[in-house]
Amino acid sequence: MSIDEAPPTAGATAAPRTGAAKETLEDYTLRFAPRSYRKWGTGTVAVSALGGIAYLADFAIGANIGISYGTVNALWGILVFAVVIFLSGFPLAYYAARYNLDLDLITRGSGFGYYGSVVTNVIFATFTFIFFALEGSIMAQGLELGLGIPPWIGYALSTIIIFPLVMYGMSLLSKLQLWTTPLWLVLMVAPFVYLLVQHPDSIGQFFGYQGETGMGAPSLGAVMLAAGVCLSLIAQIAEQIDYLRFMPPKTPENKRRWWTAMILAGPGWVVFGAIKQVVGLFLAVYLIANVAGGADVANEPVHQFLEIYNQFLPPWAAIALAVVLVVISQIKINVTNAYSGSLAWTNSFTRVTKRYPGRLVFVGVNLLIALVLMEANMFDFLNTILGFYANCGMSWIVVVAVDIAVNKYVLKLSPIQPEFRRGMLYNVNPVGFGSMLVSAGVSILVFFGAFGSGIQPYSPLVAIGLAVVLPPLLAIATKGRYYLRRTDDGIDLPMYDEHGNPSGEVLDCHVCGESIERPDMMACHEHDAYICSLCLSQDKTGEHVLPAQV
Incomplete structure (x- = not known):
């Protein structure tokens, strides 16, 4: 996505944007590089x-x-x-x-x-x-x-x-x-x-x-x-x-x-x-x-x-x-x-x-x-x-x-x-x-x-x-307790394909409106929807972040 097309600050659901985000310009800076x-x-x-x-x-x-x-x-x-x-x-x-x-x-x-x-x-x-x-x-x-x-x-x-x-x-x-x-x-x-x-x-x-x-x-x-x-x-x-x-x-x-x-x-x-x-x-x-x-x-x-x-x-x-x-x-x-x-x-x-x-x-x-x-x-x-x-x-x-x-x-x-997604990891290990x-x-x-x-x-x-x-x-x-804050990201779809490669399945992010591949997505805590790792990283209130698993 271009500088002018960065997703809105996470914290409220945004309507899907018109036109495809120019990810070729940003080269998936903060996220998994998708199969597509x-x-x-x-x-x-x-x-x-x-x-x-x-x-x-x-x-x-x-x-x-x-x-x-x-x-x-x-x-x-x-x-x-x-x-x-x-x-x-x-x-x-x-x-x-x-x-x-x-x-x-x-x-x-x-x-x-x-x-x-x-x-x-x-x-x-x-x-x-x-x-x-x-x-x-x-x-x-x-x-x-x-x-x-x-x-x-x-x-x-x-x-x-x-x-x-x-x-x-x-x-x-x-x-x-x-x-x-x-x-x-x-x-x-x-x-x-x-x-x-x-x-x-x-x-x-x-x-x-x-x-x-x-x-x-x-x-x-x-x-x-x-x-x-x-x-x-x-x-x-x-x-x-x-x-x-x-x-x-x-x-x-x-x-x-x-x-x-x-x-x-x-x-x-x-x-x-x-x-x-x-x-x-x-x-x-x-x-x-x-x-x-x-x-x-x-x-x-x-x-x-x-x-x-x-x-x-x-x-x-x-x-x-x-x-x-x-x-x-x-x-x-x-x-x-x-x-x-x-x-x-x-x-x-x-x-x-x-x-x-x-x-x-x-x-x-x-x-x-x-x-x-x-x-x-x-x-x-x-x-x-x-x-x-x-x-x-x-x-x-x-x-x-x-x-x-x-x-x-x-x-x-x-x-x-x-693992790299916010909410899945402790802040510091x-x-x-x-x-x-x-x-x-x-x-x-x-x-x-x-x-x-x-x-x-x-x-x-x-x-x-x-x-x-x-x-x-x-x-x-x-005892390895500070590696994962959660083991479940709230999505039932498998993360990897039959050869062990990251999945190419696509889900929609309810914040930016983009279709994003499975490894880059999480379930949203406040909504019955999915959110991509980039939008999650911009969530200033933390309302979209899943709670820690006990």
């Missing part, structure tokens, strides 16, 4: 999701940790990063694709409660504007280098160009990612292949590089510091899920394609991310060892590619391709950052205020925050921000993953099927919410040296360790 809207095949969803990881920040991250800690420690750090993110991302991606929910809706029923996940939405929204600003600054560097555009104008251009592309959600984003991916792949891979073929000695230089500190041998502290920087990307799984929620139903006929797409586009994103970090370090080492002044620009992706292009292309072509690569990469990732950030902000705002202003309002909010970060040149302390953020992101993601994998499937204390607060709080203290410099590099391990141990302990201590 999920018209894309598994391959399209997977390519669209993977198109969102085209960012160049991976190249800069790989270069920075290699320059700081040497190739060996950087590679081990990247491996730790990849393993943690794959294992934690798998259950989240599966739930998103299977039940067609974004990560906020999954988080609500996986230990956090209806209002408890507002905090995690803010964490995720922060991720999107930090990385939007980082990618926007890289694009501005490219525009300055290739076209002489001043950075402050480049920052504005890299922001303004995104807004119209994000307006129509998945409908446009799927086409954009599909069309741009082949060219992006060629431009990214060409320099790496050229060095391997024409300069095979660069391989030995790469593995022998010891960084600024001369670390040739593996060091656990250096490995964990490197992994901590990489793990700031852990919330990327939430952006992958914003695409995966549009997966088609899993059936016996498509199950192989379905599983392949889910794994590749879900936790599998980290394989591609790790490869980019390694390539970024490889290019940086080559520049440091072989190009005059290369050490000054080795961690800047624009210069990494330009310097290599210059070796086998005319200068004009080299700079043109470098600019094209930067612009395509920035657009591919920042449409996802802006889109996912708008979902997170809208979710939080609507639950707290009971008002639904529309997703596009928060596209503007997210872009404005990112632009302020870029224009204020706040990147001098972004490394500290990323390290701090990584502890919050890891705590959230790992807690939800453990709740799904352990509390649901092993301990059977958390309900297997996800101490299992996930408490675990995240303790995990994030303690690991942040470790990160800033509160427990001494000896343990300081291991804040990622502290965050992960507490996030793994606490949810099962708290679930057992509370």
